[in-house]
Amino acid sequence: MKFNWFLIAVSIIMCIILIGVQIIRVYPSLGVEIPEDPYQGEPLLPFRSLIKRGSITLDVIGQYKPHAVMLFKNGERFLLVEQFPVTIKLMDGDVLEVWVLEELPGAALITKTASDNIKLKFSRTSIPLEKGLHRIAKVFIKN
Numbered sequence: 001m002k003f004n005w006f007l008i009a010v011s012i013i014m015c016i017i018l019i020g021v022q023i024i025r026v027y028p029s030l031g032v033e034i035p036e037d038p039y040q041g042e043p044l045l046p047f048r049s050l051i052k053r054g055s056i057t058l059d060v061i062g063q064y065k066p067h068a069v070m071l072f073k074n075g076e077r078f079l080l081v082e083q084f085p086v087t088i089k090l091m092d093g094d095v096l097e098v099w100v101l102e103e104l105p106g107a108a109l110i111t112k113t114a115s116d117n118i119k120l121k122f123s124r125t126s127i128p129l130e131k132g133l134h135r136i137a138k139v140f141i142k143n
Contacts, residue, residue, distance in 0.1 A: 052092050052141035054118035059085040062107030069129065072097040085112055096136040104129040117142050
């Protein structure tokens with residue numbers, strides 16, 4: 001008999017919790033400000049994106065031998081360079097690296113141009129093409 005009262009009390013507590021959860025689900029933004037919507041609720045069109053993009057052009061000063069440099073974007077192989085200049089499309093937060101397969105004495109990699117909305121955090125402005133992996137830059141998009 002005492003056990004029945006215990007089960008009734010537990011079921012009442014569970015019903016109260018269920019009602020509380022349902023109320024919280026209906027009104028989740030109590031005390032939270034709704035952010036501004038620049039698109040005013042319109043669906044995004046195929047040509048629009050919330051991700052900011054840009055591009056940079058890399059070039060070499062000095063003599064370049066084809067297939068001596070491989071570009072990495074975010075730690076993954078991106079492009080085995082046949083000839084320079086090379087234009088690369090980038091997004092916010094991308095990290096560019098260069099892996100020099102064959103040392104090219106006297107040659108250096110530079111950033112020729114960058115689109116207006118891109119800000120680069122360089123490790124060096126020109127990278128000598130010595131054998132090994134070198135960081136070119138990290139990409140930040142201007143607001």
